[in-house]
Amino acid sequence: MLWRQNGAVPSIQIKDVPAETHAVLRRRAAAAHQSLQEYLLARLIAEASRPTVDEVLDLAWGRAGGIVSFEEAVDVVRADRDRR
Numbered sequence: 425m426l427w428r429q430n431g432a433v434p435s436i437q438i439k440d441v442p443a444e445t446h447a448v449l450r451r452r453a454a455a456a457h458q459s460l461q462e463y464l465l466a467r468l469i470a471e472a473s474r475p476t477v478d479e480v481l482d483l484a485w486g487r488a489g490g491i492v493s494f495e496e497a498v499d500v501v502r503a504d505r506d507r508r
Contacts, residue, residue, distance in 0.1 A: 436468070 453463035475483075492500075 449464065450460055453460045456463055458466070
């Protein structure tokens with residue numbers, strides 16, 4: 425199947441959503457004065473914009489030239505937490 429060149433964007437379809445989950449999401453969308461599609465799209469964009477812990481760690485491990493060892497960094501974070 426050829427990709428359409430009309431500017432179409434990808435879409436997602438989720439099947440078998442439990443009725444109670446659907447009802448809760450519809451209520452939340454209504455409370456936000458949004459359609460269910462608008463509400464869910466905003467939630468998906470927000471979710472995708474925040475990196476996961478694994479993504480952050482992968483990025484951190486890929487950096488070179490740090491002068492603080494992992495153990496030293498852990499000690500600093502723990503000491504900071506203990507002061508709170």
